[in-house]
Amino acid sequence: EAQxxxxxxxxxxxxxxxxxxxxxxNMNHEYMSWYRQDPGLGLRQIYYSMNVEVTDKxxxxxxxxxxRKEKRNFPLILESPSPNQTSLYFCASxxxxxxxxxxxxxxxxxxxxx
Amino acid sequence: AQSVAQPEDQxxxxxxxxxxxxxxxxxxxNPYLFWYVQYPNRGLQFLLKYITGDNLVKGSYGFxxxxxxxxxxxxxxxxxxxxxxxxxxFCAVRDFRMDxxxxxxxGSGTRLLVRP
Numbered sequence: 199e200a201q202x203x204x205x206x207x208x209x210x211x212x213x214x215x216x217x218x219x220x221x222x223x224n225m226n227h228e229y230m231s232w233y234r235q236d237p238g239l240g241l242r243q244i245y246y247s248m249n250v251e252v253t254d255k256x257x258x259x260x261x262x263x264x265x266r267k268e269k270r271n272f273p274l275i276l277e278s279p280s281p282n283q284t285s286l287y288f289c290a291s292x293x294x295x296x297x298x299x300x301x302x303x304x305x306x307x308x309x310x311x312x
Numbered sequence: 313a314q315s316v317a318q319p320e321d322q323x324x325x326x327x328x329x330x331x332x333x334x335x336x337x338x339x340x341x342n343p344y345l346f347w348y349v350q351y352p353n354r355g356l357q358f359l360l361k362y363i364t365g366d367n368l369v370k371g372s373y374g375f376x377x378x379x380x381x382x383x384x385x386x387x388x389x390x391x392x393x394x395x396x397x398x399x400x401x402f403c404a405v406r407d408f409r410m411d412x413x414x415x416x417x418x419g420s421g422t423r424l425l426v427r428p
Contacts, residue, residue, distance in 0.1 A: 202355070231415070238321075240402060240418040241356075248413050256415060288355055297344055297406040297414035298363055303355035 200225045202304035204289050210310045211279055219274045219307050221289030229292040230272040231256070231301070232264065234285040241288065247272055248295045279311040314339045314407040318419035325393045325426055333388040333422045335403030344406035345386045346416065347377055351399045359401075362386060373397070393426045400424075 202223045211217055223230065231246040233256075243256030247266040261283055263275040272291075276283060286308050290301040315338045325331045337343055344363055348356040360371025367379045377388045386403060403419040 233418075238420055240420040241416075242418075243415050246413070246415060254411075254413060290356075295413070297408060297416070300346060300358035300361060301356075301416065303348075303357070305355045306353075 200302070202289055202291055202302050204287075204304035204307050206307060207305060208308050210312065212312050213280055214278050217276050217279060217309075219276075219287060219289075219309070221272045221274065221304060222270050223272075223289075223291040223302070224270065225291060225293070225302065226269065227291035227293050227302070228269070228295050229301075230266065231290045231292075232262070232272070232274050233288045233290065234258065235288060235306075236285055244274070244287075279309075281311045283309065284311045285309060314405060314417050316403050316405050316417050316419040318401075318403055318422045320422050321420075322423045322425060325424070327395050327426050327428050328392050331390050331393040331397070331424065331426070333401050333403075333424060335386045335388065335419060337384050337386060337403075337405045339405050339407070341408070343386075345377075345379065346404040346406075347371065347375070347386075347388050348402045348404065349373075349399050350402065350421075356402065359388070393424075395426050395428055398424055398426045 205220045228249045232244040233241040242258045245264040247253045289304040292301040317336045346361045347359040350356045362379045370376045404416045408414045
């Protein structure tokens with residue numbers, strides 16, 4: 199089944215404890231992206247990747263890191279999480295790099311930072 | 313700057329009645345427009361898109377959207393609402409960058425509530 203998977207689905211952590219949220223897609227998509235969803239703000243892009251080893255900042259990259267060593271994986275790293283990073287996170291992928299195609303979203307990761 | 317506006321936080325409609333969820337956009341050049349739906353505890357699902365061609369676009373689950381260039385709008389519509397259509401709806405526009413990369417800009421979302 200074609201899908202985007204994220205792990206974990208739920209995470210409660212404490213300030214400063216490094217964490218990684220994994221994202222994997224099995225559709226051989228070039229484009230991958232991370233978003234955070236907050237009430238009243240819609241989805242805001244954190245980082246995106248046009249292909250392997252090609253990543254760039256989105257609108258809200260502060261406090262996050264990403265890597266794209268393989269085409270299928272695009273992990274999101276929070277080196278020192280803070281309470282303002284409490285949010286619902288989505289990974290998405292899309293074929294091609296023109297933006298003409300729809301994005302496929304993972305199920306989301308709900309993160310709480312205490 | 314490119315932007316998307318969804319002016320209604322919530323839309324209420326009775327089952328069987330037509331529904332409209334509004335979206336306006338601001339973008340330089342030709343817009344690529346999308347609608348996504350989010351059901352509770354799920355990721356976003358693609359509904360439909362406008363890239364070029366016919367201004368009336370048909371999508372999944374009986375939804376359609378009308379692209380209006382003069383009004384810079386892309387409203388989502390359905391002739392007869394179902395209770396199961398109750399969800400959070402997002403409009404998005406592609407923002408194409410100088411380095412040939414792109415991002416999607418999302419609206420703030422509109423919650424659709426269809427009452428029996």
